[in-house]
Amino acid sequence: MSTPVTDFPLLSGAEFVELYKVLKVQGLVDGGGAAKHVITEGLVKVNNEVDTRKRKKCVVGDVIEFNGEQIKIVATA
Incomplete structure (x- = not known):
């Protein structure tokens, strides 16, 4: 069984969104500080690879x- 995927639309005219903001806006963490912490701890993957860059575009x-x-x-x- 596969995990459902939620769409995150970029703001009109934006080319990217920083990784920590995605977690924060989606409500997966309590705030920006918590988002940065879980990213730094290696708990977040981007395109199936762990990424520890908080401000990854x-x-x-x-x-x-x-x-x-x-x-x-x-x-x-």
Whole structure:
């Protein structure tokens, strides 16, 4: 059974969103500090690889995985 993927639309005109902001906005952590902590601890994957860069620029097509959740960065319609 596969994990459902939640879409995260970029703001209109934006080319990327920082990794910690995705976790924070999606409500997967209590705030920005907690997001940065779980990223630094190696608990977050981007495109199936652990990424410890808090301010990694996530672009359309990137898939973020944390705590059994998957979020895909998509373009705003």
